[in-house]
Amino acid sequence: MTRNAIGSAVLVTLCLAGxxxxxxxxxxxxxxxxxxxxxxxxxxxxxxxGAGQRFTRVTMGMDVEVQTNVNAVALGETASGSDLAxxxxxxxxxxQDDTRVQLDGQTYAVDEIVPFEAAxxxxxxxxxxxxxxxxxxxxxQARGTLSGDITSFxxxxxxxxxxxxxxxxxxTLYDASTNATNYRATHIGLADAATDCAGGVQCxxxxxxxxxxxxxxxxxxxxxxxxxxxxxxxxQAVDWQNLDGSQVINAAPGVHMNLPTSMTLDLQTLxxxxxxxxxxxxxxxxxxx
Numbered sequence: 001m002t003r004n005a006i007g008s009a010v011l012v013t014l015c016l017a018g019x020x021x022x023x024x025x026x027x028x029x030x031x032x033x034x035x036x037x038x039x040x041x042x043x044x045x046x047x048x049x050g051a052g053q054r055f056t057r058v059t060m061g062m063d064v065e066v067q068t069n070v071n072a073v074a075l076g077e078t079a080s081g082s083d084l085a086x087x088x089x090x091x092x093x094x095x096q097d098d099t100r101v102q103l104d105g106q107t108y109a110v111d112e113i114v115p116f117e118a119a120x121x122x123x124x125x126x127x128x129x130x131x132x133x134x135x136x137x138x139x140x141q142a143r144g145t146l147s148g149d150i151t152s153f154x155x156x157x158x159x160x161x162x163x164x165x166x167x168x169x170x171x172t173l174y175d176a177s178t179n180a181t182n183y184r185a186t187h188i189g190l191a192d193a194a195t196d197c198a199g200g201v202q203c204x205x206x207x208x209x210x211x212x213x214x215x216x217x218x219x220x221x222x223x224x225x226x227x228x229x230x231x232x233x234x235x236q237a238v239d240w241q242n243l244d245g246s247q248v249i250n251a252a253p254g255v256h257m258n259l260p261t262s263m264t265l266d267l268q269t270l271x272x273x274x275x276x277x278x279x280x281x282x283x284x285x286x287x288x289x
Contacts, residue, residue: 065115067092076255083255091116093277116144134238138230155257210276
C-alpha cells in the first residue's frame with residue numbers, strides 16, 4: 001500500500017468514526033485496583049521559604065552517567081578575571097588499571113569509561129520581593145571524578161587536610177597573598193599561621209589538584225553520594241538550602257560552586273599534587289591522555 005493510500009484509509013476511518021454515536025461514562029477505580037498501580041512523578045516542584053527569600057526548585061527524576069570534556073570554562077568574567085575558571089574540565093574518566101577499585105566500588109577494564117554518576121538533577125530560583133535574584137543547577141546525588149586546571153575558584157571546596165600530627169581539618173582557600181577567601185581563590189592550604197602561599201609553605205596553587213573525587217567519605221573506605229554538588233549564580237547574597245533543609249549554604253554575589261569531595265590529603269601529597277585521571281582516548285598533547 002502506498003503512503004497516499006495509507007493516508008486516505010486513515011482519513012476515511014476517522015470520518016466514519018466521527019459519525020458514530022459514542023457514549024462513555026467515567027467509573028471510579030476500586031481500592032484493590034488502585035493498590036496495584038505504581039508510579040513516580042518525573043518532575044517535582046517544591047516551594048521553600050528562607051530568611052527574606054523564596055525558592056522554587058524543580059527536580060527531575062533521572063539517573064545520569066556521563067563522561068564529558070570541556071576545553072575551557074570561564075564564568076563571572078570581568079576585566080579583572082573570572083569567578084570560576086577551569087581549563088580542560090572533565091566529569092568522569094577512563095580506567096587505566098583493571099585492578100583498581102573505583103569510587104562506585106567496582107573495577108573497570110583498561111580503556112573502559114568510569115562514569116560520573118548523578119541522580120535527580122534540579123534547577124532552583126531564588127526570589128526577593130517577587131524578583132529573581134539567584135539561580136542554581138545541581139544534583140540530588142553525585143559521585144565521580146572532576147578533573148581540570150582550576151585557576152580561579154569561588155565557592156566551597158570540601159577538601160580536608162592532615163597536618164601530619166593526626167589533626168584533620170577543612171582545607172582553606174586563599175589568594176596568592178595568603179588571604180583566606182572564597183571568592184576567586186587561586187590557592188589552597190592549611191588554616192595555620194605558618195601557611196605561606198607565596199612561599200609554598202602548607203599551601204599550593206589549585207592547579208596542583210588535577211583530579212578531585214566528588215562524593216562523601218563514609219569512613220569505611222567507601223564513597224557515598226554527595227547531596228550538595230551545585231553551581232549557582234546570584235546578583236546578591238543568597239542562602240541556598242541543602243536538599244533536606246538541614247543546612248544553609250551562603251553564596252556571595254557572582255558565581256558560586258559547591259564542590260564536595262571525599263578526599264583527605266596529607267601535606268606532602270598536597271605539595272606533590274594530585275595527578276590527572278585520563279579523560280581522552282587520543283593524546284592531543286594537552287595532558288589529559
